[in-house]
Amino acid sequence: DIQLTQSPSSMSASLxxxxxxxxxxxxxxxxxxxxxxxxxxxxxxxxxxxATNLADGVPSRFSGSRSGSDYSLTISSLESEDxxxxxCLQYDEYPWTFGGGTKLELK
Amino acid sequence: EVQLxxxxxxxxxxxxxxxxxxLASGFTFSNYGMNWIRQAxxxxxxxxASISSSSSYIYYADTVKGRFTISRDNAKNTLYLQMTSxxxxxxALYYCARDYGNVMDAWGQGASVTVSS
Numbered sequence: 001d002i003q004l005t006q007s008p009s010s011m012s013a014s015l016x017x018x019x020x021x022x023x024x025x026x027x028x029x030x031x032x033x034x035x036x037x038x039x040x041x042x043x044x045x046x047x048x049x050x051a052t053n054l055a056d057g058v059p060s061r062f063s064g065s066r067s068g069s070d071y072s073l074t075i076s077s078l079e080s081e082d083x084x085x086x087x088c089l090q091y092d093e094y095p096w097t098f099g100g101g102t103k104l105e106l107k
Numbered sequence: 108e109v110q111l112x113x114x115x116x117x118x119x120x121x122x123x124x125x126x127x128x129x130l131a132s133g134f135t136f137s138n139y140g141m142n143w144i145r146q147a148x149x150x151x152x153x154x155x156a157s158i159s160s161s162s163s164y165i166y167y168a169d170t171v172k173g174r175f176t177i178s179r180d181n182a183k184n185t186l187y188l189q190m191t192s193x194x195x196x197x198x199a200l201y202y203c204a205r206d207y208g209n210v211m212d213a214w215g216q217g218a219s220v221t222v223s224s
Contacts, residue, residue: 001169034210036152043202043214044144044152050209087152091209094166096154 002027002090004099012107019075021102023088028069032092035064035073038101039084047086048073080106109133109213111203116218119193127218129186129203134213137161137181140206143188145199146217153199156188157206171197193222 003026013019023033031051036044046055048064051071061076075082083106088099115127129141143155156177157166165177176189186203201218204211 032209036211038152043204043216044211045214046210046212053209055210055212085151089152089154089211094157095168096157098152098154101151 001095002029002093002097004033004088004090004097006086006088006099006102008102009100010103010105012105013078014107015078015080017078019078019082019104021073021086021104023071023073023099025069025071025090029090029092031066032090033066033071034089034091036087036089037082037084038087044087078106109205111205111213111215113201113203113215113218116201116220118221118223120224121194121222123193124189124191125193125220126190127188127201127203127220129188129215131184131186131205134205136179136184140164141177141179141186142204142206142211143177143186143201144204144211144214145201147196147199150199155201158186190220193220195222198222 005024007022033051035048037047038044047058051066052064063074065072085101085103087101110132112130119125140159142157145153145155158177174192178187198221203215205213
């Protein structure tokens with residue numbers, strides 16, 4: 001099975017900071033990676049699909065990138081509403097696998 | 108408006124069975140693949156199963172293979188997850204989600220399943 005390793009597992013940042021979350025794949029998955037934002041009491045919300053594409057309704061401060069088997073979700077200027085747990089998901093092959101998540105908090 | 112509403116969750120003893128339903132509305136259900144994803148208490152998200160629009164293709168996580176069955180009734184706009192031989196580690200919030208090709212773009216609010224004696 002493909003393993004996704006997210007780093008860091010948690011982090012805190014200040015309002016307005018540029019934040020980057022990383023997801024590393026154990027094998028090649030091309031661009032078949034998406035990112036989800038998960039807040040307590042709510043279902044996950046898609047943020048990025050096919051590694052670099054912004055999902056519908058997602059603010060432009062979010063972006064996705066890829067370098068080899070490393071994938072990143074970047075928030076250009078952190079806002080309070082961005083505090084959540086972020087998960088990457090590979091859908092290149094079954095079984096689909098999620099990363100362990102990065103918990104993003106405000107400093 | 109796209110809506111997915113899960114039902115059928117509850118408290119069940121280990122070894123027993125439970126069937127979850129996910130009623131879809133606001134879109135042509137028969138055109139989309141569907142998925143079940145779960146989150147155990149204090150844990151991350153785990154993909155459980157996927158089914159194609161016509162039920163031709165079905166996939167399971169190894170943790171549930173042979174115990175869970177995903178199915179759908181396109182006439183009733185409903186997705187199902189039949190869970191048998193339940194274990195304590197199956198305790199989780201179960202979400203259904205629509206497959207929009209490269210992304211699961213619509214999710215239900217989740218159905219809570221607790222496996223305990």
